[in-house]
Amino acid sequence: MRRQPFNPEKELKEIGKFRTFPSPMAPDGYLPRYDRPVTPRENFLAMLKGESPQWIPNFFYDIHTFCPRVIPDNVARGMVVDGEPMEGLKKGGLDMFGVEWEYEELVGGSMVKPGNPKCPDICEWEKYITFPDLDSWDWAHAAEVNTPYFDGGRPVEFTIFSGLFERLISFLDFEAAALALLDEDQQDAVHGLFDKLCDFYDDYIGYVKKYFPFVDIICFHDDWGSQRAPFFSLATCREMLVPYLKRVADSCHKNGFFLHLHCCGKNEMIVPAMVEAGVDMWIPQPMNDFDYLLRNFNDKLVLGVQPPELKEELDEEGVKEACKKYVESTLVASKPRVLCFASSALRKYPSVAKMLDYLYPISREYYSKL
């Protein structure tokens, strides 16, 4: 990508609007568009293709999240982000496999109530699990109402909830799912189920391409760890998950999508598995060692890096200094490919919001010299 020197006068000037879904950050459904050297989409996609970006993208401005309600999982998981009215939308309920999810307003997400798994025996999963009929969803209506919101200026990310391990948990409950990954009497059944799931995800991703051709990135939701460690070893991950995640990655790539693995937990130990599977992007949670990840893996995948916790009110100079330090910390990678992800917990601090405002000019200045 051609790197021009940073021209603050030109590049910070608002020259129009990007259409987006109405949200607290964009109540009128528009975000400002600036005179940048390339569009946020071009910047982001270049980064996903392996180049350092011209500036560090900010997850809440430089990406357009799309979770339409036509996908039953998005409603069940309480994560609908689309162009239809939110009033009257009841979150929770049955997902695409008929598993019941309970929505928790305070948390802003759903979970399957444990204790009554849909599939009581993984070895008999074919008896209990019916695969969804993709044709039964009104894709055409979803395309019609949502397409006008996408103007090509920002990259679009479409989320597939409940990937492989999460899906297994939703069918079996956590302990049975974790045990099944290692128990030689159950492993074949898990392989059989994952194989069939990959066929399904391949079809599903094909439908996304057909009806939502403006999508650039598939976010595949599969949590692999707790706050202290991965749920399973790298060896187990390689044996039981990597072959199937690789198939999902292949399905994405053949349709021209990049694969973002949403994977909560302290998962540094199993990042090699993500790389081997062909994952293009991962946003680690704050408990991960970012310095280690940037030094060792940033040439292999794009990493989301949390900004620092700026809880106390800093003056303008203090915020700028914190932003500079943040940008400099990403330069430990030989070829930095970083997305700034400030969780909602962090965004409640005004100093963090201010820092995100400085992210473009400061990172643009540093990254123009790479």
Add this chain to the structure above:
Amino acid sequence: MSIVKEIASAVEAGKSKVVGGLVEQALKEGVEPSVILNEGMISAMGIVGEKFKNNEIFVPEMLIAARAMKKGVEVLQPHLAKQGVEPIGKVILGTVSGDLHDIGKNLVGMMIEGAGFKVIDLGVDVPPEKFIEAMKENPDCKIVALSALLTSTMPALTSTIKAIEEAGLRNTVKIMVGGAPVTQAFADEIGADGYSEDAASAAELAKKLFKEATA
């Protein structure tokens, strides 16, 4: 290798299909049931816990070892009962009111059971009254273990402890707390007797608190 050591390594490796047979063999050889339990199975689960804490093994390995121990205990139980060997103590366990998460709580229960305790698992979304009822039904129980995964349900840890105090039962038990958002500082603040950050440490903490409670 002695038969007890064989049992220990089978439990540690999670060989549930062979543990029962090995326990039967040990009994035939005249090994005391309490030795089989303590030196064969509980000590093996101690090693499993230590390895889990150090990230040498993970949840599936821990689950598979616990399942193997359960198979051994099934064979051993009638012999333990005949000799009057009791669990070392009781622990009342539950995820507090408003919180449906059971993963951490179940792993803690499993490791505490593996340490030789009887666990009374009240499940998830447990209101304070249910903890109090269980305590009244089990006056010999010395430990109550409370779990919360959400920052929004952490206050339920506080209110549960308060309810136990108001019921006049606080001095009869040691209370331990845990869960992703919980810290030692928070545990201190709400007047808990102990906090642990993972399931293996919870089993160690239960042993320590039980010792203190019965000293």
